[in-house]
Amino acid sequence: MMQHSDDYELLSWIPGGNGGPTRNYYVDWRMLRDVKRRKMAFEFADERRRLNAIRKNTILPKELQEVADQEIASLPRDSCPVRIRNRCVLTSRPRGVKRRWRLSRIVFRHLADHNQMSGIQRAMW
Structure with missing residues (x-):
């Protein structure tokens, strides 16, 4: 049967299990920020690609291109793959x-x- 102190020892191995601050396993905050940007860029990649195709297509009417341009501007900034480092x-x-x-x-x-x-x-x- 486990002792009460053994429970705390086991919980210390689980991230956030001891009620203290959770570790995120990244070297520093810059790396965490970059990982979040990568996830967001992956999420919005298809939508961004479609909107860019509409925006750059010169055959379509200007109004439609402007709407696509506004929709791209409304996407989150970190969804742009250029911001990935x-x-x-x-x-x-x-x-x-x-x-x-x-x-x-x-x-x-x-x-x-x-x-x-x-x-x-x-x-x-």
């Missing part, structure tokens, strides 16, 4: 990110040098 998943560094691995050049080199990335090795000639 590639960040390192380990350090949240915004610059020098290797897109394929989603790691900054510094972390990438460190992991590659210490043989922690399979298939990656230093150039030798």
Whole structure:
């Protein structure tokens, strides 16, 4: 049978289980903001694509294009994919990110040098 203190120990492993602040498992608030932007851009991608097609189609009447333009303006700002910033998943560094691995050049080199990335090795000639 479990002790009362063991219950608290188990609850401490569950995010928000001990009544304290919940951790969101992101390095910093900038990374969390970028993740929210990615989700929103994904949600509104189809609608934004359709409205842009209407807006840029020169065959359609100007009134319809203007309505589509107003509807795009009414969408949330973070639904625009231009606002997404590639960040390192380990350090949240915004610059020098290797897109394929989603790691900054510094972390990438460190992991590659210490043989922690399979298939990656230093150039030798």
